[in-house]
Amino acid sequence: MAKRFLFQNISHKKMDFEQVFSHILHFMKKEPLGNYRLMLGTDSQVHPDHTIFITGIVIQRVGKGAWACFRKERVKRLMTTLHERISYETSLTEEVASLFTEEKKNELIEVVLPHIYKGATFTIEGHIDIGSGERNRTRVYVNEMMARIESLGMEAKIKPDSIVASSYANRYTK
Template sequence: MKPISFQNITYSQMNFEQVFSHITSFMKDDPLGNYKLMLGTDSQIHTDHTRFITGIVIHRVGKGAWACFHKEIIPRKMRVLHERISYETTLTEEVASLFTKDKMDQLIEIILPNIYQNASFTVEGHIDIGSGERNKTRAYVNEMVGRIESLGFEPKIKPHSITASGYANKYTK
């Protein structure tokens, strides 16, 4: 897999090791916190390409967050909804694969001494789809949720998929 570059409003070029360092620093600032590591992708069709944004958000519940994203451009309009939703999920899976067992263990080690003081750490995969009757993506919910579950992540769909439908969406425009 080729190296993936990330950015946010502070940093224009980060490799995954730098991203991971920011996440661990953020968590070490308050090892008593309740943390959610959330990954998700959204896309937007433009005139001659489709832009995909995959977000990584570490949320200290009630006390802020640190986030970054990876941008990928496909040089064509991806009009087939299933193809686009499936590719969004694939990009989320690719970023999730960077969080190896060793990396996850390092994050858990930060809060582990404090779990009896209610510190917590959960990992979520956010999918920009919904199950509502009027939602065109509802036909793909079971498939995409299954893919996220197979990673060991807790899947979240609209309206709870804020990393995909909120944070990543902001940068697809």
């Protein structure tokens, strides 16, 4: 049996992926001439007896708002090894990305397609909570994690551009 994903946000406590997709589609159809960024990303936080992972889905109409939700996964152990945790974060992002099948992606593209000559755009990004800065301990994993995200046809973003992982998801890991 396939894993059942439940998402939530401020207004909805339990949404399955079909409901999430419906919200995204509705958001885009309200203004098909927009510049849309579908952004997915995961962050984690080690707590005293478990580790919390939050995977965010954000559809942004650049300059004109966004709709977002997240799913929470609790691992009943301390994941203190940096590579294991970052790799698991990336896996969770990949898992949610896989819910956006070719059919679903095409459905979203169809919204903006008639308007691309008027400037409408649509991109899908995978946000990774790592940075390439000299002082960043995660820099050694940048190429590996970016390659994983890019292999799914998403544009990989790292800090400071990985806002869904490093800002939105981070807020709910505490």
